[in-house]
Amino acid sequence: MIRLAHLSDIHFGGENVAAVTGAAEVLRGGGFDLTIISGDLTQFGEIGEFEAAAAWIKTLPGPVLVTPGNHDAPYIAWFERFFSPFGRFQRLIGQVEGQTHVSPGLAVFGVNTARGVQPRANWSKGQISRRQTARARDWLCAAPEGQLKVLVCHHPLAEMIGGPMTARVWGGEAAAKAFSECRVDLVLSGHIHAPFAWPYPFGDRRTYAAGAGTLSLRERGVPAGFNIVEADEREIHVRAQAWKGSHYETSRTWSMDRRQ
Template sequence: MIRFAHLSDIHFGGENQAAVAAAGDYVNAGGFDLTIVSGDLTRFGEKVEFEAAAEWLSGLKGPQLVTPGNHDAPYIAVAERLFVPFRRFERAIGPAWAQSYVGGGFAVRGVNTARGPQPRLNWSKGQIAAGQVREATRFFQQAPAECFRIMVCHHPLIEMIGGPMTAKVWGGEAAARALAEAKVDLVLSGHIHAPFTWPYPFGDGKTYAVGAGTLSVRERGVPPGFNVVEIEGAAIRVAALVWGGSKYEPYRTWSLDRRPI
């Protein structure tokens, strides 16, 4: 069995401190093959927030893959946001544009769908370039055939039906179609602060979007939480856990059919 912890939208500087501490303990006790964080580590992209995020990540056991979100570009330092929006992320956390991990029967590609400035008023929304999609599909094509394939990005590429907010990712539908045709198994994201799963309406219908909640105080109808993803045989199990004030408890669970290898 392969097990992942999928966390997102921790928003250091506005985090739920008890939930974040308990999530760290849960990850360290869980024996996960990989811990994935799909963006928005900080609230305003401040240096002190990145320092807190880096310290917390350093306390987690096992390998990690961390991609940035829109809140990880500085909100107040306008010049940095315009010209080097993810310099702080890269100095504190790691590569911003793309990340990858292969091992233990799975291949994971992280892609940055956040931007600094954009030619639209709401800079929090997402973008994914055709070149990013080509690089990702090439990465998955080069992975061993038996690998379980996971894409990680901050913004859901296609809108969650009935979600509490929108992502409006430029290039998102074309990217989702390409990933489905490349037989990617899961596309993990955050941004909307609510957990969900649903299949992309492309290819064989077995590429699934999976969203994690938030560990911040910015709740949108769901308590702070994160996902545990397990792959065993032909089954993909996703459990959304939420913070009950003293421990993490099940909120929603999904069982998804994995495409034949």
């Protein structure tokens, strides 16, 4: 059994303090193979917010894989936003692109779908380039059959059905199709602040998108929370954990067939 903790959109600087503390307690007692944080660690990309995030991550049992989100580019420091949008992330958190984790039965690759600036009005939306897609596809395709193959990014590559907001990822549909053809099992993301799980409509429909909610005060119709992902040889289970003010409870579960 593979057990993953999938968190996203903590937004240090605007975090739900009790929910963040409670999540760390679950992680320390949960026996997870890997903790994944899919972006938006900070609210405004401020140095103090990154420092708080880094200190919190150090309290978690390893290993931990973290990708950036659009909020992790400085909001006020415009020179940095244009010329080194994820310099603070790299300096205080770690690798920005191409993070990997390999352990028995598990292969994970991280992609940065956030951008400091873009040639469109809403810079919060996502992008994944052909080069990023090819690099992630080739790495995951090379993983042995039978491993749980996981791609991590901040923005959902295809829109959450009925979601409270959009990601509008440039290159997202092509990437989702490529990862489906490569027989990736899961694409984990955040950004939407609401949990979901559903299959991509490509190939054998056994590549699943799953999104975690938020641990911030910026709730969008669902409580603060995160996901627990469990996979055996036959099924993948995604369990959304909802903060109840003093503890977490499973609010929804998705069960999805694995490739045989």
